[in-house]
Amino acid sequence: xxxxxxxxxxxxxxxxxxxxxxxxxxxxxxxxxxxxxxxxxxxxxxxxxxxxxxxxxxxxxxxxxxxxxxxxxxxxxxxxxxxxxxxxxxxxxxxxxxxxxxxxxxxxxxxxxxxxxxxxxxxxxxxxxxxxxxxxxxxxxxxxxxxxxxxxxxxxxxxxxxxxxxxxxxxxxxxxxxxxxxxxxxxxxxxxxxxxxxxxxxxxxxxxxxxxxxxxxxxxxxxxxxxxxxxxxxxxxxxxxxxxxxxxxxxxxxxxxxxxxxxxxxxxxxxxxxxxxxxxxxxxxxxxxxxxxxxxxxxxxxxxxxxxxxxxxxxxxxxxxxxxxxxxxxxxx
Amino acid sequence: xxxxxxxxxxxxxxxxxxxxxxxxxxxxxxxxxxxxxxxxxxxxxxxxxxxxxxxxxxxxxxxxxxxxxxxxxxxxxxxxxxxxxxxxxxxxxxxxxxxxxxxxxxxxxxxxxxxxxxxxxxxxxxxxxxxxxxxxxxxxxxxxxxxxxxxxxxxxxxxxxxxxxxxxxxxxxxxxxxxxxxxxxxxxxxxxxxxxxxxxxxxxxxxxxxxxxxxxxxxxxxxxxxxxxxxxxxxxxxxxxxxxxxxxxxxxxxxxxxxxxxxxxxxxxxxxxxxxxxxxxxxxxxxxxxxxxxxxxxxxxxxxxxxxxxxxxxxxxxxxxxxx
Ligand SMILES: Nc1ncnc2c1ncn2[C@@H]1O[C@H](COP(=O)(O)OP(=O)(O)O)[C@@H](O)[C@H]1O
Ligand SMILES: [Mg+2]
Numbered sequence: 001x002x003x004x005x006x007x008x009x010x011x012x013x014x015x016x017x018x019x020x021x022x023x024x025x026x027x028x029x030x031x032x033x034x035x036x037x038x039x040x041x042x043x044x045x046x047x048x049x050x051x052x053x054x055x056x057x058x059x060x061x062x063x064x065x066x067x068x069x070x071x072x073x074x075x076x077x078x079x080x081x082x083x084x085x086x087x088x089x090x091x092x093x094x095x096x097x098x099x100x101x102x103x104x105x106x107x108x109x110x111x112x113x114x115x116x117x118x119x120x121x122x123x124x125x126x127x128x129x130x131x132x133x134x135x136x137x138x139x140x141x142x143x144x145x146x147x148x149x150x151x152x153x154x155x156x157x158x159x160x161x162x163x164x165x166x167x168x169x170x171x172x173x174x175x176x177x178x179x180x181x182x183x184x185x186x187x188x189x190x191x192x193x194x195x196x197x198x199x200x201x202x203x204x205x206x207x208x209x210x211x212x213x214x215x216x217x218x219x220x221x222x223x224x225x226x227x228x229x230x231x232x233x234x235x236x237x238x239x240x241x242x243x244x245x246x247x248x249x250x251x252x253x254x255x256x257x258x259x260x261x262x263x264x265x266x267x268x269x270x271x272x273x274x275x276x277x278x279x280x281x282x283x284x285x286x287x288x289x290x291x292x293x294x295x296x297x298x299x300x301x302x303x304x305x306x307x308x309x310x311x312x313x314x315x316x317x318x319x320x321x322x323x324x325x326x327x328x329x330x331x332x333x
Numbered sequence: 334x335x336x337x338x339x340x341x342x343x344x345x346x347x348x349x350x351x352x353x354x355x356x357x358x359x360x361x362x363x364x365x366x367x368x369x370x371x372x373x374x375x376x377x378x379x380x381x382x383x384x385x386x387x388x389x390x391x392x393x394x395x396x397x398x399x400x401x402x403x404x405x406x407x408x409x410x411x412x413x414x415x416x417x418x419x420x421x422x423x424x425x426x427x428x429x430x431x432x433x434x435x436x437x438x439x440x441x442x443x444x445x446x447x448x449x450x451x452x453x454x455x456x457x458x459x460x461x462x463x464x465x466x467x468x469x470x471x472x473x474x475x476x477x478x479x480x481x482x483x484x485x486x487x488x489x490x491x492x493x494x495x496x497x498x499x500x501x502x503x504x505x506x507x508x509x510x511x512x513x514x515x516x517x518x519x520x521x522x523x524x525x526x527x528x529x530x531x532x533x534x535x536x537x538x539x540x541x542x543x544x545x546x547x548x549x550x551x552x553x554x555x556x557x558x559x560x561x562x563x564x565x566x567x568x569x570x571x572x573x574x575x576x577x578x579x580x581x582x583x584x585x586x587x588x589x590x591x592x593x594x595x596x597x598x599x600x601x602x603x604x605x606x607x608x609x610x611x612x613x614x615x616x617x618x619x620x621x622x623x624x625x626x627x628x629x630x631x632x633x634x635x636x637x638x639x640x641x642x643x644x645x646x647x648x649x650x651x652x653x654x655x656x657x
Contacts, residue, residue: 054558057562059558059561059562088567091564092564092565092566093564094564095561095562095563095564096562096563096564097564100562101562103555103558103559105555108554108555108556109555109556109558109559110556110559111556111559111560111574111577111578112556112578112652112654113577113578113651113652113653114574114577122563122565123563126563126564126565127564158653158654160654171559174559174563
């Protein structure tokens with residue numbers, strides 16, 4: 001942690017208005033992403049990963065709003081901007097050029113009525129001023145970079161003519177064509193089958209080595225985390241409950257929830273026949289969260305004191321957890 | 334835009350030819366149906382033409398002259414044969430070829446339909462887009478309820494009210510008619526402004542509701558979020574990425590409103606006393622002028638088929654996934 005992080009989120013809160021009620025989807029999200037590194041944001045479905053990513057780019061649906069916290073982003077020219085309170089106009093300068101995003105659904109994330117070339121070209125048109133030949137060359141180069149075969153002949157293809165894996169490659173090409181500093185990838189391989197998933201992950205690692213961008217990688221898959229991430233932030237019910245380097249987290253989780261997550265992934269090195277341990281109970285709905293630690297009702301370490309607010313605290317070097325018994329959990333590993 | 338597809342021209346041509354063959358079949362059916370409807374309708378046209386004082390002999394002679402005494406299949410064969418030669422028969426009332434009578438009345442109706450279509454698209458599409466973007470807002474609620482009201486008020490009533498208020502009252506428009514024999518083209522078009530608005534109101538309501546619903550659907554799509562994530566203006570998100578996707582249902586409903594225009598023109602021409610095809614056909618029905626009724630139906634059907642073809646061709650231009 002010598003350099004300042006490129007993205008530093010603290011206490012981020014997001015609320016939604018739904019049927020006259022206000023629900024808090026993000027209660028307390030905090031993490032920091034080092035320049036050139038990959039931070040995995042991991043958590044069960046519904047824990048608020050997508051909402052976090054959308055909030056960072058100002059893309060929340062109309063009924064959602066950032067209700068507190070900061071997200072300091074260090075832009076290319078060295079300025080620090082708070083993404084948590086940015087105007088629509090200021091976001092337009094950030095999106096695509098500084099921070100780009102790829103989404104979970106490669107099937108529906110590309111506009112069906114515009115060709116691949118038009119959609120990637122539009123990104124260039126928005127942020128750079130290129131002559132026609134350079135523009136075309138940049139699009140073809142980018143498609144080659146994401147390993148689309150016969151790239152030049154693909155410019156006039158439409159999304160429906162491509163497979164899911166190819167579409168996700170196009171999405172990546174689109175996101176990276178203006179060489180953003182930060183790529184937010186929201187479950188980019190969840191909708192793809194396993195072999196394609198491995199190819200896309202490999203591609204993203206290679207592109208990161210070559211282009212040097214930072215990646216906020218969102219996933220619910222601990223296996224993918226192990227493969228992709230330098231650091232990990234674990235989310236539970238709208239809050240980050242643990243943040244650590246990937247090695248530290250896998251070796252010694254400090255939050256009982258993380259521990260449960262890790263125990264529930266199948267691993268070939270486990271003795272044959274050892275049962276996977278599922279976490280008992282279910283994620284509580286957002287409108288019925290318990291006081292204090294939201295995980296306490298499912299937690300074997302829970303104490304009465306867990307009903308008080310628990311903050312993310314340093315438990316070891318480069319390792320933070322939101323659990324009052326973190327030291328015991330660590331020692332128990 | 335078409336040049337980006339491999340080579341769509343032959344496929345497109347084949348498609349259009351196929352459609353034209355289909356159109357011929359449909360036209361034949363239309364001819365058959367109009368023929369049958371007109372023959373089974375009650376009342377003897379010869380007697381009607383001659384009036385109450387005519388003798389049965391006079392009537393029989395006229396029937397022979399008109400060919401109405403021949404076997405029905407012979408009548409049908411002759412009818413088809415002349416129809417393909419562009420001869421839709423003689424008007425019983427005007428005693429002139431049907432097509433020339435129709436041609437005389439075509440100008441006001443054509444421009445009435447055209448202006449009202451332009452008016453309704455110009456009003457409804459932008460408002461539909463805007464209120465979909467601001468869904469649930471005051472403008473949205475206002476537009477939706479106004480559209481519902483407009484669609485449920487009969488156009489003769491709207492016509493009479495606007496005629497009273499804007500023409501007779503404020504004098505902004507001529508109240509009725511289509512100018513004298515010496516009036517210029519522009520003068521005549523001036524007579525059509527208010528009727529076009531009246532006729533356009535009902536269609537506006539329909540187009541507005543479709544535009545809004547279609548835009549609402551599209552604005553919730555993932556690719557709209559992708560478009561926003563690229564850093565473009567909201568106007569560009571809505572008018573480029575969303576509108577193109579919403580266009581197919583909008584084009585469809587605009588095509589469908591043509592059917593409403595036909596019935597609307599009949600009413601509107603009556604209210605504003607415009608000598609168009611609408612008032613022609615009303616008169617023809619009252620006088621049992623079968624050839625005119627028949628001719629009008631055929632022309633309208635042919636136009637309808639043509640508009641459907643245009644709509645389908647527009648689909649192909651908008652969406653490359655549509656198969657020929
Ligand atoms: N448009 C919305 N309106 C209301 N609530 C929402 C909306 N979008 C998300 N939420 C709430 O936020 C929670 C987190 O969603 P999300 O971030 O999509 O989870 P995930 O971690 O699976 O990506 C959801 O469980 C839902 O209750
Ligand atoms: Mg998600």
